[in-house]
Amino acid sequence: MQRILGVLGGMGPLASAQFMVRLTLLTPAERDQDHVPAVLWSDPRIPDRSAARLAGGEDPLPALLHGLRGLEAAGAGAIAIPCNTAHGWFDEMQAATSLPILHIVDAAAAELARLGVRAGPIGVMGTTGTLAMRLYQDRLADRGYECLVPEPEEMARQVTPAIGLVKANRVAEAYGPLAEVAAALMARGARAVVLGCTEIPLGIAAGPALPFPVASTIDALARVSIDWARG
């Protein structure tokens, strides 16, 4: 196991820490030396991605590229970014590095396939930035999925506040609103729900398992990272 995974994280820091936990737990291993070597660049100072896209906030790209440079210097052979919204800058990041960046939406599609959902209507929960940039809607349409997203009022009253609760370490409180919106997407005809913001699986894990298929983008990205590391 010689390939080093570079993890551009801190967006938020709990999500990237949990990504490291899941990367470890999903790796078949008997001892330390069987696990994936990785460097996590956890920079929670990176400017807010949704605010940058939707409200004229500070551009996160310079901080993202700074992290990429650090991971290159550390010897990384590929990059995983456990933040969906940051993938709004995917093209600029990929153009700036020769390392492959494992796209989180492609990882989510692989996870949906693993769950047996290969096309059709799916629910996608994410930040306002992720949904406004159509990161899922456009990329998954090419694969035969139709993305149902929360209503603006559900975003404002439930999803966005719940993501903020996770970033503020109030994880258990995030479960209720997130579970309600996921159920509403299923009621609208979704065959599964993608937890398309890496804070959302943390909130969903804080309560009873949902009675329908959900694709965690933390686990999804961890699985493709392990596949890459194991060649």
Add this chain to the structure above:
Amino acid sequence: MQRILGVLGGMGPLASAQFMVRLTLLTPAERDQDHVPAVLWSDPRIPDRSAARLAGGEDPLPALLHGLRGLEAAGAGAIAIPCNTAHGWFDEMQAATSLPILHIVDAAAAELARLGVRAGPIGVMGTTGTLAMRLYQDRLADRGYECLVPEPEEMARQVTPAIGLVKANRVAEAYGPLAEVAAALMARGARAVVLGCTEIPLGIAAGPALPFPVASTIDALARVSIDWARG
């Protein structure tokens, strides 16, 4: 929050990932930007520390110094090492870097004080290497603690196999043997038990809370790291 914490990890990888989780959850924060910037160098290929000390195994020091160099290059201002046994090479590491290394045994002592245990007999569970090197016995004697350690048979039958189970992702199975040994140390007169191997708090967290004070060296190191980061 501008100081970057360097985390020399991967020993084992689940423990250092969980260290990042606890570093985040123990930080007072309302949003991403309130959290501690950190770089985790997770290198599970570092040769086994106990095997090096006790069985003539490969020396881990070159790999430890390589990680330190990587964290220096990443801009770290201090180093935390969420592996107790690696502190057997503390002096060599500290001599090789100008960055302060936050000593995990001092962090454990601070955690004992926080629990209200300021001197007297305490239990210490750790790897065979940590106990044979007397990392706790000698350093805590200076502070007025008397360290009780598991019997050789408890090490061979319970503690060492349980640490291996955590490294092999079989965390839940580690609870029983670890809880038994902790209780045995209390029965021998300990006032609290230090979980002096960072795999041990993971196993202990997988079952009911123990009915006596325990000092997790993951949480202990996270607290002193946060104190450092917040200046």
